[in-house]
Amino acid sequence: MNLPDQPLSPDPHLPRDQRLPLTVITGYLGAGKTTLVNHMLRHADGRRIMVMVNDFGDIAIDASLIQSQKGDTLTLSNGCICCSMGGDLFYALSDALDRQPRPDHLVIEASGVADPMRISEIARAEPDLRLDATIALVDAAGFEASIGDVHIGTSVARQLTASDLIVINKSDLLPSEDLLKLQDRIAALAPEARQVSSRFGQVPLELLLGQCSLQNLKDMEKPCEGHDHPHDHEELYLRWSMMADLRFDKQDLAARLDRLPAGLLRLKGFVRLKGEADWVSVQVVGQRVDLDLLAKPPGGLERSVLVAIGVRGRLDVAALDRLFT
Amino acid sequence: MQTVVYSAKKIITMAANRPEATHVAVRDGRILAVGSLEEVSGWAAPGGGDCRLDETFADKVLLPGFVEGHAHMMAGGIWQFTYVGYQDRTSPDGELWQGLEDIDAVIARLRQIDAELEPDAPLIAWGFDPIFLTASRLNRFDLDQVCDSRPIAVMHSNFHLMTVNSRALDMAQYDRNSNVMGVDRGEDGEPTGELHEMAAMFPVMRRLGVDFRSLARTEGGIRDYGKVCHRCGVTTATDLINDLPLEDVEVISSITEEESYPARLVPVLNAHTAPADEIAAQALKLRGKSTDKMRLGSIKIITDGSIQGFTARMRWPGYYKGPDHGIWNIPPEQLMTTIETLNAAGVHMHIHVNGDEASEVTIEGVARALTKNPNPDHRHVLQHCQLADAAQFRRIRNLGLCVNLFANHLYYFGDKHYELTVGPERAERIDACATALAEGVPLAIHSDAPVTPMGPLFTAWCAVNRLTASGRVLGESERISVEEALRAVTLGPAYTLHLDSEIGSIEVGKKADFAVLDDDPLSVDPATLKDIGLWGTVLGGRLQPIS
Structure with a gap:
């Protein structure tokens, strides 16, 4: 038997924009999940990220970052929290939701064989959670061995098909023609997911977590400034943004979001709806669109605003311009 | 030193050299002698002043106290909720809860409880089993009839489904627009109230305060578990996965040490909370905290899901009908290193394996671990091990592994296995007790309470008769004899x-732990084995009648 459990008394009805965003990180052993999670924690930039791992044994956090440890929970000096799920995802999730103050973003590092759908389904069901993204890591050199393995092949395939974004890690270890083949193979397995390559296990946080805050969006002139991005990112990714007095009909907006160009990895922002005072929050990760009608206008924002990040050389910026004018 | 000689209609000892007797002498909570009155009387001092004959069991049959090798402490605390199952059940406090044979009866019972509750309190019920109530599905409108202002949740007996009323759906914000997989919908697109699997149940459980973990951790839950054991003749029971923080160990230790606590407990450490080397250290430390009535030091690993949930890891050809959702709870590579580390540290392991791929990988892991670090008499146990075939049982025997098979599954899920999950041939050899014995594998059978009710006589009945709920005989050739099942x-x-040197048989030197039966299981019709009445138990020489 394997039973879950929950502690008590969540807030009855949170305003929708208070939902805790959840990112699920999957990938078989050796794909680089731990490195990625460490990278996130080091570059949190004031965001209080809560990371849930299976056990601390996996996640050697720099000792200099650790402020205190209490039972299953590590508190870091930058405000982030890392906790062990103790084999019980549901209990840990309840704890995260009841935590005061509530973290800004929840990241679950799933076990190497977890079915990410079983985790992301909770975020779809739980009104206090918002599924931000399911991200699969693939070890470029080890992929063939894991997908072909009689015992874990199906788990690895399931991780890919359940993902919005697939990070092909250690891609520098493969000759470029092999990398292309690998990308095609993964695309065939998971046609819905968008792929990025990573050379050093480092992916910008705005891609992993949708790093731009409302304040960032308001300061459009300097979007996402001040991050400690390794210079490398700038060569791999391209940003696009717009701020304009645009209003859309909701159906029309949804139709436009269905036609987003290839190479787009994330799109985020707030859009004003036509003929009414309503606003929607727009979250796109890969090809999954999340539209959420806001009860009131996002604080201080007067015009529609959208920012996007995509793969340099593959993101058709002109297509984005055409869609949102 | 007081010696008490108990006379009985019959004593079934489980000891090969003296399988039956009429008298047992007890001194200091231990068995002093077994045999005829004349034989055991030889232990009395001249004059017999410190020795008395007790006729309490003169028309009873004594067996070794039953040992439940796979159950959960939660089987006690679950009674804080309202029982609405199909079968009669007795609560830990001895109250008979009549089985409910249709939805109207379920509604009537819930109404009764509703009337006693505070206005805002949620009403939570458990044990509902739609397998037996085939006329129609329980839905939210049924439950709205009970009360539409308080949230109501009826947990199904398998714990993977629940049915809730409209108020509970509102609290979870489920409506026709919700895009959630486990929220069942009617033809009109509205939620029916039935919620499938944890993801869909989570928002309701969170808002209604259904907290399974606390059921197993409270003092009341621990006491109720003892009562559940006592009522079915169990004198030693496992709690087969527990995080065992030291403060909980203190509580379990002090409660079980009370003379009136009616059972010995074997809480088993969850191995999934820390790296294997730390778990090994924790288990060894816990071992040192064992007491007479609380034994610690073993660990539990869970490798896969369940067969009826289609989440067990299956070898070719996989599931019969229905999608394969087989999941590993731990990557096979990591399972192998975990087994190796724990075996090397000398830690005793209980490993949950349901599907035959899970058992195969685990057997291989144990083989490698033992090759590296021979560990004579390790007795690691494959728990459930429901689909092992003869070849796997032979490897299991060769490696010195034990199995604890889920005999109650035959009755509760056997029809589903035959028709849906694994198909006729494999269903007929599911929980293959006869094959395990034929291949020489040390065998135990279990209830996994509260998944199915604890009751060793019922569990033995399942292994002997292999009857499903619909009355089908599931694999006649895997039936075992009553003697084998009692063992x-x-x-x-x-x-x-x-623990076989201390409990499990009625032999000189062992603890005086007995199950006291109204009738002789070896002479009744095996089809009625489960119906034999129980007087109670004896624990360490202490008489514990069921009140």
Whole structure:
């Protein structure tokens, strides 16, 4: 038997924009999940990220970052929290939701064989959670061995098909023609997911977590400034943004979001709806669109605003311009 | 030193050299002698002043106290909720809860409880089993009839489904627009109230305060578990996965040490909370905290899901009908290193394996671990091990592994296995007790309470008769004899817990732990084995009648 459990008394009805965003990180052993999670924690930039791992044994956090440890929970000096799920995802999730103050973003590092759908389904069901993204890591050199393995092949395939974004890690270890083949193979397995390559296990946080805050969006002139991005990112990714007095009909907006160009990895922002005072929050990760009608206008924002990040050389910026004018 | 000689209609000892007797002498909570009155009387001092004959059991049949090798402490605390199952059940406090044979009866019982509750309190019920109520599905409108202002949740007996009323759906914000997989919908697109699997149940459980973990951790839950054991003749029971923080160990230790606590407990450490080397250290430390009535030091690993949930890891050709959702709970590579580390540290392991791929990988892991670090008499146990075939049982025997098979599954899920999950041939050899014995594998059988009710006589009945709920005989050739089945609920599980030198049979030197039966299981019609009445138990020489 394997039973879950929950502690008590969540807030009855949170305003929708208070939902805790959840990112699920999957990938078989050796794909680089731990490195990625460490990278996130080091570059949190004031965001209080809560990371849930299976056990601390996996996640050697720099000792200099650790402020205190209490039972299953590590508190870091930058405000982030890392906790062990103790084999019980549901209990840990309840704890995260009841935590005061509530973290800004929840990241679950799933076990190497977890079915990410079983985790992301909770975020779809739980009104206090918002599924931000399911991200699969693939070890470029080890992929063939894991997908072909009689015992874990199906788990690895399931991780890919359940993902919005697939990070092909250690891609520098493969000759470029092999990398292309690998990308095609993964695309065939998971046609819905968008792929990025990573050379050093480092992916910008705005891609992993949708790093731009409302304040960032308001300061459009300097979007996402001040991050400690390794210079490398700038060569791999391209940003696009717009701020304009645009209003859309909701159906029309949804139709436009269905036609987003290839190479787009994330799109985020707030859009004003036509003929009414309503606003929607727009979250796109890969090809999954999340539209959420806001009860009131996002604080201080007067015009529609959208920012996007995509793969340099593959993101058709002109297509984005055409869609949102 | 007081010696008490108990006379009985019959004593079934489970000891090969003296399988039956009429008298047992007890001194200091231990068995002093077994045999005829004349034989055991030889232990009395001249004059017999310190020795008395007790006729309480003169028309009873004594067996070794039953040992439940796979159950959960939650089986006690679950009674804080309202029972609405199909079968009669007795609560830990001895109250008979009549089985409910249709939805109207379920509604009537819930109404009764509703009337006693505070206005805002949620009403939570458990044990509902739609397998037996085929006329129509319980839905939210049924439950709205009970009350539409308080949230109501009816947990199904398998714990993977629940049915809730409209108020509970509102609290979880489920409506026709919700895009959630486990929220069942009617033809009109509206939620029916039935919620499938944890993801869909989570928002309701969170808002209604259904907290399974606390059921197993409270003092009341621990006490109720003892009562559940007592009522079915169990004198030693496992709690087969527990995080065991030291403060909880203190509580369990002090409660079980009370003379009136009616059972010995074997809480088993969850191995999934820390790296294997830390778990090994924790288990060894816990071992040192064992007491007479609380034994610690073993660990539990869960490798896969369940067959009826289609989440067990299956070898070719996989599931019969229905999608394969087989999941590993731990990557096979990591399972192998975990087994190796724990075996090397000398830690005793209980490993949950349901599907035959899970058992195969685990057997291989144990083989490698033992090759590296020979560990004579390790007695690691494959728990459930429901689909092992003869070849796997032979490897299991060769490696010195034990199995604890889920005999109650035959009755509760057997029809589903035959028709849906694994198909006729494999269903007929599911929980293959006869094959395990034929291949020489140490065998125990279990209930996994509260998944199915604890009751060793019922568990033995399942292994003997292999009857499903619909009355089908599931694999006649895997039936075992009553003697073998009784051994699999006494000495068999005691062996899997490394406790067979202390409990599990009625032999000189062992603890005076007895199950006291109204009738002789070896002479009744095997089809009625489960119906034999129980007087109560004896624990360490202490008489514990069921009130």
